[in-house]
Amino acid sequence: METTVKDVMTTRVVWVRQDASFKQLAAALRDHQVSAFPVLDDQDKVTGVVSEADLLAKEALDSEPGIVSGILHHRDADKARGVIAGDLMTSPAVTVAPGDTVEHAARLMYSRKIKRLPVTDAHGGLVGIVSRADVLSVFSRPDADIHDEIKTNVLLNDFLLDPAGFKVTVKDGVVTLTGTPETGEVGREIVRQVRHVQGVVAVRDRLNYPDAERIGPARAYFPMH
Numbered sequence: 001m002e003t004t005v006k007d008v009m010t011t012r013v014v015w016v017r018q019d020a021s022f023k024q025l026a027a028a029l030r031d032h033q034v035s036a037f038p039v040l041d042d043q044d045k046v047t048g049v050v051s052e053a054d055l056l057a058k059e060a061l062d063s064e065p066g067i068v069s070g071i072l073h074h075r076d077a078d079k080a081r082g083v084i085a086g087d088l089m090t091s092p093a094v095t096v097a098p099g100d101t102v103e104h105a106a107r108l109m110y111s112r113k114i115k116r117l118p119v120t121d122a123h124g125g126l127v128g129i130v131s132r133a134d135v136l137s138v139f140s141r142p143d144a145d146i147h148d149e150i151k152t153n154v155l156l157n158d159f160l161l162d163p164a165g166f167k168v169t170v171k172d173g174v175v176t177l178t179g180t181p182e183t184g185e186v187g188r189e190i191v192r193q194v195r196h197v198q199g200v201v202a203v204r205d206r207l208n209y210p211d212a213e214r215i216g217p218a219r220a221y222f223p224m225h
Contacts, residue, residue, distance in 0.1 A: 002103070002196050003101065003138050005099070005101070005130050006128070008102060008130060009129060009134060013129045014032045014037060015039070015126060016050065019084050020084060021084055022084070025088070034116075035116070038118040039085045039091075045120075045123070045124035046093050047092070048085075048086075049118065054090065055088065058081070058082065096119055096120075098128070102135050102138055105117055106135045138199055139199055141173075141198055141199030143170040146170045146199045147168055147170045149198075150170075150194055153197075155168075155190070159186065174204065175202070175203045177194065177203065179207055180210075181209070
């Protein structure tokens with residue numbers, strides 16, 4: 001069972017309107033102890049995100065305008081001159097949907113180098129927010145729960161296999177699989193699904209694949225005369 005964003009997201013979200021002032025933003029960041037806010041338009045749709053970095057860029061530009069404006073891209077420099085959320089925010093916002101996998105959210109955070117993602121519905125409305133800590137929380141799942149899900153849900157329910165024919169050990173989220181699948185294809189599919197079980201950090205594939213599939217097609221043998 002893959003964990004989705006809605007399983008780990010926070011539904012009580014602090015957000016701001018596009019016309020929120022710089023001082024209001026700075027005070028809200030301090031009071032709520034967060035690093036960024038989703039910005040909503042007049043239709044309550046997420047239109048951008050304003051972060052500590054956005055506010056710091058403005059402060060840096062105001063203090064050393066000649067030096068900083070030469071370092072920043074023109075677009076960033078223009079944004080840093082803004083005085084309200086609509087000017088300072090990064091837009092369009094990078095968002096995820098409640099049904100997206102936690103794995104997808106993690107890839108977005110890593111590739112875009114961001115700490116949190118607004119969660120939006122099909123109409124662009126804000127329904128939650130997911131942070132790096134939320135994404136990593138799936139790895140706190142007990143090893144015993146991971147073991148039971150692999151044995152019952154994956155091997156028995158998904159593949160209709162006798163769990164007794166496979167040995168599953170889990171230590172600190174690392175799963176080791178041993179046993180002999182009917183075919184190499186079945187074995188590889190088992191490993192693929194186990195990787196997506198909530199809380200699995202890595203999978204050690206120790207399955208005993210059929211020899212013909214492991215070393216390639218059998219070669220004809222002609223005895224010497």
